Amino acid sequence: MDSETVVRAYYDSIDAHDYETFAGLLAPDVVHDRPDRTIEGRDTLVSFMRDDRPNKETSHELSRIEENGTTAAAEGRLLDADGEGLFAFEDDFSIEGGRIARIRTRTR
Structure with missing residues (x-):
């Protein structure tokens, strides 16, 4: 998959609550830098999106x-x-390698 396809699938899988597909898009050691926290590791990021987001x-x-x-x-x-x-x-x-290794989020 090209980068655009991976990114679109990232958002689509979160919105659909499809955490199996979501996990498959992430490198095992993915890091997500968010304004409120840094999340390290695929299992931790999947768990956060599935269980701990303030608004799912x-x-x-x-x-x-x-x-x-x-x-x-x-x-x-x-x-x-x-x-x-x-x-x-x-x-x-x-x-x-076709997987998301790092995400940096900024909000406004």
């Missing part, structure tokens, strides 16, 4: 994805269950 009934509305080989950047809004915007985000991805 959300969806990602993407406005832009740019990819450049082993990196990709995405912008969009996180929407609640009613389609209301919660906040805008920018995610930078590093892709290694």
